[in-house]
């Protein structure tokens with residue numbers, strides 16, 4: 001396996017330098033993207049070169065594709081940081097080893113308390129996060145943390161139904177063990193596809209300093225049996241145009257080689273981290289950030305797209321409209337930050353957040369703006385993962401399953417965790433959305449909703 005099989009850095013640079021904006025081609029590619037079959041790197045380069053006044057075409061089309069594939073659903077989750085120990089020295093990160101602030105690693109009791117706190121907010125999906133540290137955060141520790149999260153019930157008898165993870169690149173054997181414990185999506189961000197930049201911000205004498213270890217990790221993950229993969233670039237490290245083409249190239253390689261494209265693509269943009277002096281060398285403006293999101297929605301239409309609370313509410317709302325289908329809410333980037341929020345304020349954070357609203361506040365806003373806040377985890381229960389998931393996602397058929405599941409999980413949330421205002425609005429919106437479902441689907445969904453009203457606790461999923 002060679003780096004060039006996944007991304008050919010020279011070719012990407014050549015495309016960026018060669019392609020010049022052409023309005024006719026631009027409009028043709030807009031039409032092509034509506035077929036929802038993806039775009040070539042050359043197509044994407046035309047979008048990249050488009051002047052700002054053409055952005056509206058991109059946003060209108062990507063919003064349309066978002067609605068076609070994902071409807072108006074936005075899936076919610078929260079990160080669960082289990083340890084801030086890390087041996088790496090990623091120049092941008094608050095957890096880097098040279099940041100001499102006190103660290104925290106949650107033991108099983110604290111993981112249970114943290115999980116209960118997330119459940120009490122109404123979350124059903126957690127994203128386990130930690131630094132890389134073979135002695136403090138060994139794979140055995142991570143696996144037992146995952147088991148602890150799945151095994152925790154809150155006072156209402158609810159539990160986390162999908163644990164996604166975002167941990168350092170591992171071996172095939174590591175990934176086999178993660179698959180066995182039953183994780184959802186395995187996320188690993190390349191941070192930057194530009195090798196010289198990668199090697200500059202990740203010192204060579206640290207485990208993460210190895211560009212190839214990071215780049216080939218998805219191949220090992222697939223070999224180890226993981227099928228739902230989450231990719232991303234950390235925007236601000238290098239020229240976003242290069243990163244965008246490289247990410248798409250990586251996604252196309254995985255799809256072509258294994259029949260498994262990315263289940264999720266995340267859009268982290270560098271934020272300040274306490275105790276770390278790092279100025280992003282290629283800061284990405286809000287306009288460009290939104291353009292990146294729109295282009296990815298058009299180039300890889302089937303992928304779930306994730307924005308976190310790194311971004312402020314205003315830009316998040318725009319991002320939901322033009323392509324984002326999953327978001328974190330009520331988040332903390334400190335181990336223990338949910339169960340002990342005050343103590344958490346003084347502890348080492350990975351980075352600063354710009355949306356500090358609660359899950360309920362974010363759910364309310366989503367409802368007001370025409371989205372359905374969803375806590376659905378049905379695909380995992382129905383075996384729609386990895387290769388089995390791709391045909392549903394690519395054909396757009398997934399929305400036939402997702403809409404009823406989203407309404408059911410929204411109802412569960414409203415009945416058990418929402419404020420009075422969110423509950424009232426949510427119930428009205430469920431009625432409205434039911435009226436839009438085809439008759440058979442509507443009657444089954446109504447029956448499940450009635451069973452939730454009667455207090456039945458069971459997964460009602462299609």
Ligand code: SAM
Nearest residue numbers: 092093129130131166167168189234270271351
């Ligand atoms: N430690 C593992 C790793 O680096 O692969 C797991 C992921 S780390 C907990 C989550 C992600 O946070 C990193 O991959 C990086 O993209 C992002 N991140 C780190 N520092 C950041 C910062 N200052 N601003 C925004 N995102 C940051």
Ligand code: SF4
Nearest residue numbers: 086088090093096131
């Ligand atoms: Fe450690 Fe991950 Fe932060 Fe790098 S990004 S210092 S590996 S926690």
